[in-house]
Amino acid sequence: MEDSEAVNLAADWSDISQGLRKDLGHQLHSQWIKPIQVGGINKENGTLDLFLPTEFSATWVKDRFHDRLQLAWKIARSEVRSVNIQVHPGRRQLPELRLDDGRRPANDGASAIAVAAGTIGEAGFTSSVGLDPSLTFAAFVTGEANVLACNAAQRMAATEQPQFSPLYLKGATGQGKTHLLHAIGHAFLQAHPRARIFYCSAERFMVEFVQALKANQMIEFKARLRSFDLLLVDDIQFIIGKASAQEELLYTIDALLAEGKRLVFAADRAPQALDGVEPRLLSRLSMGLVADIQAADIELRKKILESKLSRFAPLSVPEDVIEFLARTITRNIRELVGGLNKLIAYAQLTGQEVSLNLAQEQLTDILSANRRRITIDEIQRTVCQFYRIDRSEMSSKRRARAVVRPRQVAMYLSKVLTPRSYPEIGRKFGGRDHSTVIHAVRLIEDLRERDADMDGDVRSLLRQLES
Ligand SMILES: Nc1ncnc2c1ncn2[C@@H]1O[C@H](COP(=O)(O)OP(=O)(O)OP(=O)(O)O)[C@@H](O)[C@H]1O
Missing domain, CATH: 3.40.50.300 (P-loop containing nucleotide triphosphate hydrolases)
Structure with a gap:
């Protein structure tokens, strides 16, 4: 690494580290962030190496702060695409230990x-x-x-x-x-x-x-x-x-x-x-x-978010954002807290207000990982109830408009809400060809733009299915 590059990285790190100090408090910062040493940026893949002195601290920092560090570096340096947190090669700085009889342990002391x-x-x-x-x-x-x-x-x-x-x-x-x-x-x-x-x-x-x-x-x-x-x-x-x-x-x-x-x-x-x-x-x-x-229910998830938030005082997060996070990040508390931390870090580093829009924009990975798995069967059932048609119409060959449109809506929702391919969806709708599904998806997309009633129907179905 050239000297000037090293100086620039050191200056960026100093800024990032100070920001994190405000965020995390002195104790956590001096224990986990301060010992980090910045390596170089790999020009080919945009990876920046961050080194910690021990395996334990590297794992700890990786688990708790990886996303924050990565985000902060991405904002500071456009060429950074990811950060790689690892033990400094050849460095292990745990205190030297002695056995009760005063001898040193035979292994490296970092055990x-x-x-x-x-x-x-x-x-x-x-x-x-x-x-x-x-x-x-x-x-x-x-x-x-x-x-x-x-x-x-x-x-x-x-x-x-x-x-x-x-x-x-x-x-x-x-x-x-x-x-x-x-x-x-x-x-x-x-x-x-x-x-x-x-x-x-x-x-x-x-x-x-x-x-x-x-x-x-x-x-x-x-x-x-x-x-x-x-x-x-x-x-x-x-x-x-x-x-x-x-x-x-x-x-x-x-x-x-x-x-x-x-x-x-x-x-x-x-x-x-x-x-x-x-x-x-x-x-x-x-x-x-x-x-x-047991898995935390929504009340507990909200309480945990509020408790974590108190650490960031006087910063406040609107109630609808807390409600949104607690309602949508359901898989585990680690992701829930991680989502909140990421959102706050991003807002602070970019000088934006924490808002529902920002949450939806910035937490796409966590949100999509938490999205409930909706099945095609569930979609067909909901659509049939909504349009008051018999469930068998989803697979039938009938071409009356009263059943064709709901079937197309169900195909569209299956594409939007499930990871199924066009042929897989076709099979679930009475063995229809994938081109029929593609046609239905495009048609409903198009209708949603032109026809407010159709858009309203689809929104209402989406709400039911995603609740
Ligand atoms: N009831 C709670 N109150 C406050 N924070 C919580 C609570 N439950 C979990 N957390 C936080 O959620 C994160 C994940 O929790 P933790 O690491 O203890 O999970 P775990 O059950 O040990 O998971 P794993 O099995 O993956 O190791 C931690 O940051 C922890 O502080």
Whole structure:
């Protein structure tokens, strides 16, 4: 990279970074954004490399800030088409760790086991590296879908002796399991400042296990694992295969439970539905309390958006935008919050007001991914009810205008609302040829422009089908 280009990139980064600082607050910014180093722009594909010092921080930043960083760079530099967040080659800057007897661990010191094994109260690196400071109970919004899981999590963190262990949090992706795991960690640390806690994903656990095995470090690995007061293991569904790693986890669970330690697992499915997990481990995972996190309903989605918005005060977002986001981004909370963040970031970076139009314009990817899958059968049923004709007319050969037009409208809606091809649509309408469907789609498009009644009918049908 030429010197002048490096200077320009540094200047742009300084502006972007400052904007994000205002947005995210000092703590999050200095922890996650400040350490980013900007690489060069690949002239061929427009990719800009952003480097972080550790794998953990790279993953964290990628998960939370990728869209924002990409958007900010796209606005700052027209030639940037995407950003690629990765670990800086050859750099791993986690604190150097020592085993209890003063020796250094034999591996590179960046291992999750080693990191989490530090004395939290002294080094403070569990709270600054392992746990996301923003994922607390205070920031977790409850509703019918998650209140039981949240109560169970609070109890796991607060009481002197846990009434149940392990706690197993079950819920679909993006519904707040990781958030609760981190919140338990924070609350537990607050109640027991010198506690030893360990947070990792099951995948990470497997990697650590294999590394320890290869490096002849199993004694230290086992000792570390058994030394924790609170063990938080995320995404346990990934603990598949590797019988020896599963066995080690099983022994760890037994050892920690025997000492009344706390264990929390999170997964996207019930223990019994975990694939490739040996029965003894399954029985340990389900022997405590299995708490379900259901998909958030619209009320909870709105409450979460409002709570996230309070961080951006005094910026306000019109109520119709909140309503729109909560109503349309239904798949999970991660996308919902991501959508809000993206919208606000875009509005701030371009100096525009947050509005319904802007939301519809800027969130097309998220919105289309969330759009309910409408079937051709559903379309045919709705159209027949609307025009009061028999369902069989959708496939019949009758050419009376009273049935031809509704059939054409249904074909048009099938093209607009489903990913089906013209021939596929034709087959669903009594085996008609694809050219018939193309003709119907063009005709209705044309009629919508010329005939207000037809346009009104189609709008009304669209509303019914998309509600
Ligand atoms: N009830 C809630 N209140 C506030 N924020 C929430 C809530 N539920 C989820 N979130 C937010 O949604 C995002 C996704 O949540 P999280 O990462 O905890 O999901 P997850 O269930 O662990 O997903 P995955 O299975 O994909 O790991 C996070 O930013 C989290 O803070």
